Amino acid sequence: MxxxxxxxxxxxxxxxxxxxxxxxxxxxxxxxxxxxxxxxxxxxxxxxxxxxxxxxxxxxxxxxxxxxxxxxxxxxxxxxxxxxxxxxxxxxxxxxxxxxxxxxxxxxRPKLMMEYLQWAQIEIMKHQSRLRDLMLHGKKGALYSTLIRLTNTYGQKQEDGSIFINFALTNTELANLCATSRELINRMLNDLKKHQIISFHKGHITVHDLPFLKNEINCENCPLTICRID
CATH class of the missing domain: 2.60.120.10 (Jelly Rolls)
Structure with a gap:
């Protein structure tokens, strides 16, 4: 995107x-x-x-x-x-x-200064929202919110409605994003794959049921300027 x-x-x-x-x-x-x-x-x-x-x-x-x-x-x-x-x-x-x-x-350039300050405020909100998800929704919520943010940042919409995350991540790297262990991430990813919520191939994840992930963490549908991983 x-x-x-x-x-x-x-x-x-x-x-x-x-x-x-x-x-x-x-x-x-x-x-x-x-x-x-x-x-x-x-x-x-x-x-x-x-x-x-x-x-x-x-x-x-x-x-x-x-x-x-x-x-x-x-x-x-x-x-x-x-x-x-x-x-x-x-x-x-x-x-x-x-x-x-x-x-x-x-x-x-005062006008440019205002642009920068407005942008900086959005960046603060972005980081606060991610910290909120990591703290409030547990390890499963941390993974789900991370996947949502990855779709918003690196997602490519496919013809069947799924979203291909055009950025390869190892399970260890994904675990580091979620502040948890690789073993736990492996189990949760395999469970999501079993229920056809996601699929993965050579480090690339495709999300097939984004509403499921959002519903599980009571997603507030934050603007795309905030719900990102970058």
């Missing part, structure tokens, strides 16, 4: 003033605790944002694709270090702007 996540005017700032960088698959863009000096726009590719627990378990917070901003929480708040890890799940091309330049450009 094609969706513009960043206001066109903000996007244009990066086109006009950003520096082009390339990150190979598997490499880190930045790590938790490193000094945060730049904000990034993904032109092409996929970047995973994650945190690691004290026990060494990785929890995936976002999977970000084309035209998504990352490192966006630092400008204007004096946060001088990264709070998450950013790793390329596939080779990625990004545009980078220093916080100082980004802040200066927005300050000089």
């Amino acid at each position: 094609s969706f513009q996540t960043v206001p066109a005017e903000i996007f244009q700032l990066f086109i006009e003033h950003g520096s082009l960088i390339k990150i190979d698959k598997g490499h880190q863009l930045f790590q938790e605790g490193e000094k945060a000096e730049n904000i990034f726009l993904i032109k092409k590719g996929v970047i995973q944002l994650s945190k690691e627990t004290e026990q060494g378990k990785e929890i995936t917070l976002r999977i970000c694709g084309n035209d998504v901003l990352i490192g966006e929480s630092s400008p204007f708040c004096q946060l001088n270090y990264h709070m998450v890890n950013a790793r390329a799940l596939e080779t990625a091309t990004l545009l980078s702007l220093s916080h100082h330049t980004f802040e200066l450009l927005l300050t000089e």
